[in-house]
Amino acid sequence: MSKNVLVELSEAMAEAVENAGKATVMVNARRRMPASGILYASDLILTADHVVEREEDIKIVFGDNTEKSASLAGRDPGSDLAVLKVNGSAGIVAAMTKTPGRVGQIVLALGRPTNEGIQASLGTISAVGGPVRTGRGAILEQYIRTDSIPYPGFSGGPLVAADGSVVGINTSGLGHGASLTIPAALAWKIGETLASHGHIRRGYLGIRSQTVEIPESARSSLKSQQETGLLIVGIEKDSPSSKGGLMVGDILTSVNGTPVLHHDELFAILTGEIVGKSTPIEVLRGGTKAVVNVVIGERK
């Protein structure tokens, strides 16, 4: 039977799996089945944070079945990414996609959770979205969703395009069990920070809060038509907010001049840059406006 478009597509996908599979490694850093990772620099591996359960005795198995020990270079539970370092050059480095993922694009999710070779599942990009709050205390600027099957042990492995280039890194640790893909450009950027600093700095206030409607009468005192704010229902002991004088019952309306209507805006403001800075926080206290200066702490 001669080659036709179906055979050509099939061979191209097998080729993409073989090529990207060379840079897809097994990450053995937890008790249950190993997970996956991407060799993204000659001695650095990007993987999912939640699969790195131990920081000692981390083993990496490469595409040619060689095994190396790795050390933890940095981790960020917020975005569920971790960077591992091996000694010396480790093999073929993954190629990052030149074009970001598009909805409808054919993609392959790769993993190497066993010694029996590369594994893959086929899908298309279902959605490209963001920013989104991860539920692990971070804002992900962008995410990709696919309909490929996230086999056990695929967390930390790459999502690749039909040409074998890496579109993102897959993890089941962010989407309440559902699989999510962190776009390659974002993951590489976070990976660089982790490799050089060990962690991602994020601001910390130490409040528990819920979104509430701001009463019509209070809006005039705020001199704003802002409809909602964050009612503070709890203050962590010895936290930046308690030291700065925030109180339970305050309705937080803005930070550093930026209105806060929902939690997402507060998360977006609490970046690493404002850690340690005295920051004006505007609240409604007893129906009138008050400004409290809080030295923003760092989320641990």
Added chain:
Amino acid sequence: MDFNGSFNKVIEELVMNVLPSLVIVRGHRFGGGAGMIWSSDGLVLTNNHVVARRKPIIKLNDESEHEARLISRSPEEDLALLKIDASDLKPLEPAPENPRVGELAFAFGHPWGQRNSVTRGIVSALLNAKTSQGRTLPVIRSDAPLAPGNSGGPLVNSRGQVIGINAMIMGGDQSLAISVQAARNFVLKVVGEEKIGVGDQQPIPEGVL
């Protein structure tokens, strides 16, 4: 290039080539499974668990029904070889080489009794399963959706060649197929070399078995 047109055409051709070799195996009182024609003179390969009684009924794609003889069964490998009295049947060609992870795979069968269904996926992993006797059995995991009724049907590649016999559904979305190499060995043991791959004009190299 008229991409859509040619793409649809080759898929249609592939399906039309495989369907005449796909059969229904009725071994239970309820439901049934799938099977594939292995030789033009009436050998039919299916899963052992599909064949519950010694004289299963085979329904061919041309609607004719045949009482089959059970030639051999292997509960360990979940394979069974049946024989019907028929000639000039169209056997499927076994793939000459092991599949590659990432290549297209099409599962044929009758899920939930839906006759002649085709589902698409890729070869997800090439694994070695442990049999109840402790031997290793080469299996193919694919992401083509399977359901009860797919059992015993062929998993074919983009050329329409058999790469596996669909066998198990694990955890709802994981499909396993027994590698066609294991199936060839099973048939070889039973009927000897001359019956292998009738319709397949290539001699079978020793190393492949």
